[in-house]
Amino acid sequence: MPCAVAIPNSPIFSPTNVSSIFFKSQASSCSSPRLVKVQCSGSVSSSTTQSTTSSPLAGRVQRKTTPSSNMGLGSCTGEVLKRKRPSRINIPMASLSFTIDSPKGSSDVVEDESDGYSVYCKRGRRAVMEDRYSAIVDRQAESRQAFFGVFDGHGGVGAAEFVAKNLDSNIVNQLKKGNEDDIGEAVKGGYLTTDKDFLKEGVNGGTCCVTALIQKHNLVVSNAGDCRAVMSRGGVAEALTTDHRPSRKDEKERIENLGGYVDCCNGVWRIQGSLAVSRGIGDRHLKEWVIAEPETKVLEIKPECEFLILGSDGLWDKVTNQEAVDIVRPLCIGVDKPEPLSACKKLVELSAKKGSIDDISVVVIQLRQFIS
Known part of the structure; x- marks a missing residue:
């Protein structure tokens, strides 16, 4: 049953305002080509x-x-x-091994809004929404700090829920260990620790991730999978992440060098004839090839950095980066009363209108509010 994750005392910032919400699952298999x-x-x-x-x-x-x-x-x-190849992998549905509080609102639509960010999530055609999000803002820090994430689950909701609850604190623990000067390594360590801990839970399934850490006027964006972060820089869309899919040349080569294989089935490239993403947290049955190591970009938040959109592939498969920025900007920039939540809804509605049947989740972060 879909649910939200609230973290009352997250170690990343204090006080905390956190939610975690639903995302999608798609595991299918297809026959590999023959020699x-x-x-x-x-x-x-x-x-x-x-x-x-x-x-x-x-x-x-x-x-x-x-x-x-x-x-x-x-x-x-x-x-x-x-040709002798490993058997196709069927990812079983996950069973939960921990308790999550029920969300406010319906299971089909979840929305959240606070100072500096807005969230809107809508279930697709699956029985339950398997996506989650996190939103944590420190309102008392001298320099405002925050952590945001979108987690796109597959094979069950267990991985997305676990990551939404634990990833922020694992990143902070890495920073406390002395990795603050190399924040990219700290984020990487947080992702890998979360992956290791989740595998110990014995829960199947996995999740794609995109996160944004705002600290000391810097924006640290990381991803593992096909969730994406797009920033508006003076109205121009700038993708801050690159999707991790088996069709990407470097990802395909990495998988094949590790003894795996990549097939195209009905126009979709998959690992071992099963999974359509090449990085993420979880996926124990494919762990040899599906790594949790993120790619990270760090940049200074300048006045021309207007807002950041975090979204699942349910959005980006149907809406281009520039389309998304063009929809959000008139409702957030240069207006007396910004309406970022309405902007999130419009993005979700556009994706659905264009034929998306996936769960769709969008987080809009107003970057200028973190440098004032």
């Missing part, structure tokens, strides 16, 4: 009949081909060999 080696002699008609027997050797199938009654000319005998 075929056939030797023929004589002229062969295109019409054949086949009988198939399974070889005792795993991953290999032998097919004996015999001519049909109307072939007439020549004969063809051969062996079709299927």
